Amino acid sequence: MVKFAVVVFPGTNCDFETERAIRKAGGEAERVWYKTSLKDFDGVVLPGGFSYADYLRAGAIAARQEIMEEVKEFAREGRPVLGICNGFQVLTESELLPGALRPNRVPRFICRWVHLRVVDTETPFTQFYEPGEVIRMPIAHAEGNYYTDDPSKVRVVFQYSDEKGNITEEANPNGSIMNIAAVANERGNVLGTMPHPERASDRFLGSEDGLRLFRSMVEWARR
Amino acid sequence: MKWKVNVIVRLKEGLNDPEGRVIQNALRNLGFNVENLRVPKYFEFELESENPEREAEEMCRKLLANPLIHEWEYSIEPVS
Numbered sequence: 001m002v003k004f005a006v007v008v009f010p011g012t013n014c015d016f017e018t019e020r021a022i023r024k025a026g027g028e029a030e031r032v033w034y035k036t037s038l039k040d041f042d043g044v045v046l047p048g049g050f051s052y053a054d055y056l057r058a059g060a061i062a063a064r065q066e067i068m069e070e071v072k073e074f075a076r077e078g079r080p081v082l083g084i085c086n087g088f089q090v091l092t093e094s095e096l097l098p099g100a101l102r103p104n105r106v107p108r109f110i111c112r113w114v115h116l117r118v119v120d121t122e123t124p125f126t127q128f129y130e131p132g133e134v135i136r137m138p139i140a141h142a143e144g145n146y147y148t149d150d151p152s153k154v155r156v157v158f159q160y161s162d163e164k165g166n167i168t169e170e171a172n173p174n175g176s177i178m179n180i181a182a183v184a185n186e187r188g189n190v191l192g193t194m195p196h197p198e199r200a201s202d203r204f205l206g207s208e209d210g211l212r213l214f215r216s217m218v219e220w221a222r223r
Numbered sequence: 224m225k226w227k228v229n230v231i232v233r234l235k236e237g238l239n240d241p242e243g244r245v246i247q248n249a250l251r252n253l254g255f256n257v258e259n260l261r262v263p264k265y266f267e268f269e270l271e272s273e274n275p276e277r278e279a280e281e282m283c284r285k286l287l288a289n290p291l292i293h294e295w296e297y298s299i300e301p302v303s
Binding site: 060103 | 238239241242244245267285286287289292
């Protein structure tokens with residue numbers, strides 16, 4: 001069975017839900033303290049939370065820990081690396097993904113459900129979605145305002161949209177350029193998403209749209 | 224040799240600074256006619272080094288700033 005490491009930094013707090021979502025999607029998952037090694041795993045997930053209390057910039061300190069060298073190795077080898085929320089911030093800070101996540105346009109913490117338009121279904125994480133499909137997941141962040149100086153070079157995976165899939169200014173919760181909510185690296189095996197798929201992995205939570213992301217990832221790693 | 228280093232990291236010109244905007248609005252509500260308020264980050268530390276300029280530059284590039292969105296400046300003087 002394919003096995004994923006869910007990396008826990010001081011201040012990470014979405015690790016249990018993420019572990020559970022991966023298991024529900026048919027994979028094996030284990031929470032791994034950041035001082036340990038990632039060998040014997042098929043993929044890595046950097047979950048949400050507030051690593052190092054968001055000091056300096058969200059994700060900045062975690063991005064410079066030794067374990068990230070192993071994560072970079074995973075990325076180079078083409079194995080799946082998924083960063084959710086704070087994990088996305090860690091991936092941009094460590095330059096595994098392009099761009100930066102800046103404080104929200106209205107500088108406060110936003111926690112609510114959003115609609116997303118699925119733009120790219122060719123990644124290991126989105127193969128079970130339909131192109132242009134509109135899905136629902138929650139966001140919960142203060143620094144999710146995606147910025148890049150060259151959007152044409154970014155592989156956009158999810159965009160904030162209205163319920164019909166229109167990309168509008170009103171549907172943009174945090175000021176992200178082009179309503180960008182999730183991006184992948186050029187090769188597709190590294191994904192960063194501000195919306196939380198693990199919080200949309202059970203119908204009792206209000207949506208199972210996020211579970212398909214984990215199913216895609218597990219299925220892809222199995223091949 | 225030991226040096227006292229002061230570093231200022233600020234957002235690049237043209238990037239909007241949400242915290243600065245909120246503080247500016249609050250000051251304006253208090254009756255001050257403030258414009259273009261920005262909130263840079265300021266670091267001060269002592270550094271043991273043979274080449275403090277190069278190391279300060281490297282620190283900014285590697286951690287203190289995000290080169291995509293920030294610019295920085297520093298001053299360095301010997302600890303007396």
